[in-house]
Amino acid sequence: MGDSLEQLDERHEYTNCPICSAAGKKVLYHLVAPYRVVTCTACGFHYMDPRLREEHMMELYGDDSYFGSETVGYVDYTMQEQALRLTFRRFIKVMAAAGLTGGSLLEIGVGHGFFLDEARAYFDYRVGTEMSRSAAVNAAKFADCVIHGGCSDLPADSRFDCIVMSQVLEHVYHPKAFIERIMVNLNRGGRLLIITPDIGNFWRVLMRASWPSFKVPEHVLFFNRYSLVGLLKQCGFREARSLPYPHAFPLKLVAAKLNLTPPKRLEKLNIWLPHTSLAICASNHV
Structure with missing residues (x-):
């Protein structure tokens, strides 16, 4: 088990591997107490243990302050709008070049809807889901429909040619069940981009x-290409391929992560960082 287990309050729990359910684990990193990043000794997957219980985490996601919090969520999500739009705009062009656009689009976890807005010229019909009510209201102006809730709130008979979830899977407590639920809404021959x-x-x-993506308490899963492709194959996807995903960030945000203070005149500058995220496209059965 690695380090001895400490007593937890009722809001937290220890857990087995979310991918293979094995109990064995070793500690990779100690984060802010009581959180640790551990490695499954059976399959090698990395995850948060202990973690905030899911019902308490869902309360945080539903809170309107999640997109403007000093502790959890985003310090100021709208401050990152320009950088996010630059990132999404470039990635959608990558998608288009790979023949992954066109038809209907579903985005899981839309935030304020910037991806849906940038995708306007590339899809005939755009739908999203979002747990935060205020963010969902804001995103609705950028889409044909935004549902306040999660993928379980989608009508089971709605089908999409392309489903995208950006920076969502790391928040999910039951990843296999989550992806299998999403597959219900994916057309045969459709594409899932994670x-x-x-x-x-x-x-x-x-x-x-100190890696910024070790974000407590909300990031509970940590994938590499091997573990993500393996999960998709468990869920029935036959093909999975990597796509480039350079990400733009405000210089002020990057500097803060490194405990640096940029010159005031450069704070709003956006810089591109490579290899911060995986982008995997999985094809459904034809």
């Missing part, structure tokens, strides 16, 4: 426990 932080990248190796 973007998630890459624990196998050089940023994590360099920054170790």
Whole structure:
């Protein structure tokens, strides 16, 4: 088990591996107490243990302050709008070049809807889901429909040609069940695109426990390409391929992660960082 287990309050829990259910684990990093990043000794997957119980985490996601919090969520999500739009705009062009656009689009976890807005010219019909009510209201102006809730709130008979979830899977407590539920809404021959932080990248190796994607309490799963493709194959996807996903960030945000203070005149500058996230496209059965 690695380190001895400490007594937890009723809001937290220890858990087995979310991928293979094995109990064996070893500690990779100690984060802010009581959180640790552990590695499953059976399959090698990395996850948060202990973690906030799911019902308490869902309360945080539903709170309107999640997109403007100093503790959990985003310090100021709208401050990142320009960088996010640049990122999404470039990635959608990558999707288009790979023949992954067109038809109907579903985005899981839309935030304020910036991806849906940037995708306007590339899809005939755009739908999203969002747990935060205020964010869902804001995102609705950028889509044909935004549902306040999660994928379980989608009508089972609605089908989409492309489903995208960007920076969502790392929040999910039951990843296999989650993806299998999403598959209900994917047309045969459809595409599922998942973007998630890459624990196998050089940023994590360099920054170790200070890696920004070790975000407590909400990031509970940490994928590399091997573990993400393996999960998709468990769920019935036959093909999975990587796509480039450079990410733009406000210089002020990057500097803060490194405990630096940029010159005032450069704070709003956006910079591109490579290899921060995985982008995997999985094809459904034809």
